[in-house]
Amino acid sequence: MSLTVVSSYFPAPPDRGDPVRVSMTLRALAQLPGCALLVVHRPTTTAEHVAQLRRMLDPMPVHTFPATPFRGDLLGPAGRYPEALAHGLPPWIRSRYSAALHDELRRRDGAALALGEAAGAYFRGTRLRWHWDKANVLAASVRQEIETAGDPVRRLRARYLTLVSTRFERRALARCATVSVTSDDEADRLRRYHGRDATFVLPSCVPLPTGHLPRPRERQLVWLGSFAYEPNLTGLRRFLAEGWPPLARAGFTLTLLGSGLAGSTRAELGQHPGVRVRGYVEDLRPALAGVRAGIVPLWSGAGVKLKTLTLLAHAIPVFTTRVGAEGLPASPAVRIAPDPAAMAGQILGTPPGALDAMAVEAARLVGQGFSEARFAERLLTALTAHGCLTGGDTGSGQ
Missing domain, CATH: 3.40.50.2000 (Glycogen Phosphorylase B;)
Incomplete structure (x- = not known):
């Protein structure tokens, strides 16, 4: 079996929800033979973070890539929007994109697993059969930011991000063979906004804290x-x-x-x-x-x-x-x-x-x-049952 795993969020350190879910997924997949990880650095990723990830996943091969810099960075954040739009990506997804990683994917075939929303940027132009593990349905979540925007400028920005995020998500979904979400509510949102049924639902889980001794104090x-x-x-x-x-x-x-x-x-x-x-x-x-x-x-x-x-x-x-x-x-x-x-x-x-x-x-x-053990069991069972570990020509590169 050959399985290529792609993450656009470096999982070390596990300082928020995204890297926690990515870490759990990778630890479960490290049990499989023939599995390799391609992952993009964060701006704060260090050599020790890379070494830590390789120790955690040994013997899974880990290939790391820096994100491709914006050409318009000298103009500040506003300079990123035209370039991101030209790539057909929301700016925050473009900031996690690596052209070198994408080039490596174009040379591969077989099955592939994309972790997180930003990993959908790599589907185009590859021969891989993609499964997309989604933390949230962008078409729904970014719309909420319009409602909570506190001023007209932020509301206009939220409307723009909603438009480009929904379009990006729709195109990426057309290029992946299977897709999973984290809750039944998210499955309903995927169906409502994109007319796509989730292949399976995989709830997020957390590692159980060993050696934790609660000593709660009132108030x-x-x-x-x-x-x-x-x-x-x-x-x-x-x-x-x-x-x-x-x-x-x-x-x-x-x-x-x-x-x-x-x-x-x-x-x-x-x-x-x-x-x-x-x-x-x-x-x-x-x-x-x-x-x-x-x-x-x-x-x-x-x-x-x-x-x-x-x-x-x-x-x-x-x-x-x-x-x-x-x-x-x-x-x-x-x-x-x-x-x-x-x-x-x-x-x-x-x-x-x-x-x-x-x-x-x-x-x-x-x-x-x-728990993490329950997550690993669900993940591997679902991927196997739905053929996500089997490569094939799905037309995902169109």
Whole structure:
């Protein structure tokens, strides 16, 4: 068997949802003979990150490529838009594109697995039979940014990105043989926007934290997510404005953890009483050991949220929205609220004994249904059952 795996998101370090899902997928695929990885560097990728990835996947061959620079970089971010448009790519996808990687793919045949949305840029002009593992349906998720844009300029930008992202996704779907998504809701969105049925649904999962010893302290809350992802920051700001005041008055504290934290954002969020802004921590176990409950205030976004699963895996009850709980079965470990005020009311109204019971259910939910071992089993079974590991001429290069 020959399987080429392509990722446009370098999985080390695992500092947000994308690299966590990519890492789990690669560890599962490393069990297969004849499997090789082609992956694009992030701007921050170091030689040690590359060595770390190769150690993790040994004996799978790992080929790494730098992203191809924009010719218009000297003009700033605005200079990237015309070049991205000429390539038929959204600017953020063009920023992760490697022409050298694409050239290597044109020399290959057999089966191929593309991880993430940006990897769809490599389908054109190849002889490979592609399976596309999608973290979200772009046609739906980028539309949400129009609704949450705070000013006319950002709204215009969101409309442009919606147009080019939907067109890119439609063309890429026409060039892949099979496609998977992370939830039944995402399968519905794929059908609604593109008239395409998902080949299978593969929920995101998380590694179980070994050696984690919860020692929760009353009134200790946590928020976890990438500060660089706009829906995360928008939801957090809304919660702090509408839901946090009564919790702060009741003596609660809130710790904010995650990557992509800018200095201006740290200063802004740190002005709220009782809020501690920590940013990225490499080992979440000590940072989460004393947490009583987690909040996931999301009103836009798609797919199973790894931030929600990560909190649950650390035996932390989660208070969230329907968006934050997408793809999860109904569970006593998760409470869903329509707005920040209702979320705050749920937290205030949940006694310690109930939180203890929620914590037990949280660890059980992830251990039984959303662990890395369960993910690997589902992935390999689905890929085999649907012929995704078998090459063939599908016309994907047209």
